[in-house]
Amino acid sequence: MTEWFSSLDLLAKIYWLIAVIGSFVFTMVIILSFVGGDAGDIEDLDAEIDSDSGIGFQFITFKNLVGFFTIMGWSGIACMDAGLPTPLTIVISFFCGLLMMVIMASMFFFMQKLSDSGTLKYKNAIGAIGEVYLTIAANRSKMGKVTVRVQGTLRELDALTDSLTELKSGTIIKVVDVTNNGILIVDQTRKPIEPIKQHTYEITDDSARL
Numbered sequence: 001m002t003e004w005f006s007s008l009d010l011l012a013k014i015y016w017l018i019a020v021i022g023s024f025v026f027t028m029v030i031i032l033s034f035v036g037g038d039a040g041d042i043e044d045l046d047a048e049i050d051s052d053s054g055i056g057f058q059f060i061t062f063k064n065l066v067g068f069f070t071i072m073g074w075s076g077i078a079c080m081d082a083g084l085p086t087p088l089t090i091v092i093s094f095f096c097g098l099l100m101m102v103i104m105a106s107m108f109f110f111m112q113k114l115s116d117s118g119t120l121k122y123k124n125a126i127g128a129i130g131e132v133y134l135t136i137a138a139n140r141s142k143m144g145k146v147t148v149r150v151q152g153t154l155r156e157l158d159a160l161t162d163s164l165t166e167l168k169s170g171t172i173i174k175v176v177d178v179t180n181n182g183i184l185i186v187d188q189t190r191k192p193i194e195p196i197k198q199h200t201y202e203i204t205d206d207s208a209r210l
Contacts, residue, residue, distance in 0.1 A: 012080055015093070019073025026070045029063050063108065064101045072097030122178045125150045125157070129189065132171040136161045136186070146173055146186055159184040 005013065076093035084092070130148030136159055137144070144167070146159040159175075160183055161167050167188055177185035 011086060011089075012077070015073050015076035015080065017073075018069050019077055022066060022070030022073050026066045029066055061105070061108075064104045067100045067104045068097040071100035120150065120155070122150075122157075122182045122184070125175045125184055126178060128175045130173055130175065130186070132159075132167045132169050132173055132186075135169050136167040138164050138166045143183065146175075146184060148173075148175060148184070157184050158182075159186045161186050161188075163187055 005016070008016065072093045075096035076089055079089035079092050125148055128148045128150060130146045132144060133147045133156055134145040136142070136146070138161065140160045140162060143158050143160055145156050147154060147156050149155070150157070159173075160179075161173075162185065167173060167186070172189050173186040174189045175184050176187050179185065
């Protein structure tokens with residue numbers, strides 16, 4: 001094995017090292033991601049590496065970089081075995097690595113979306129319009145329930161109000177805040193302004209003579 005590795009040229013040695021080390025790390029990352037283990041440490045590292053924190057689609061992460069170097073290494077070896085010139089080998093291997101990053105980023109993004117879709121995040125209810133299901137006492141003195149649509153699903157959730165009057169069943173409300181333990185703070189929505197009635201006047205014979 002040592003003699004075989006020594007006989008390789010410099011570029012081939014680099015690709016083999018990248019492929020072998022990348023494959024080992026890639027296998028460990030995938031196992032830890034699905035089994036558990038130290039997956040939390042990997043997620044923390046991903047958060048530090050990720051340069052676009054404002055978007056859920058994470059492209060530059062530790063897992064994606066490992067996938068990039070793994071596929072880049074093996075595709076480079078395949079290109080060299082096929083007798084392709086060095087510049088073309090580098091271009092193809094780099095492109096294959098980028099393609100792997102896109103595939104992995106998409107895979108983990110949709111997996112995260114699926115896991116998040118079943119987890120209720122109470123903060124998402126802020127601003128939602130709903131209806132009182134069980135009467136809510138005034139000034140947070142007694143908790144009631146409201147029916148409100150959160151994350152695309154109609155739910156019955158515990159609620160309090162800062163209103164000085166109780167909110168009776170059937171009252172239309174708006175969620176204004178959420179407590180740390182997931183209780184909605186609601187307030188009655190403003191009543192719509194009634195349109196100004198238009199009065200019609202009949203012209204009598206007397207007014208016509210004027």
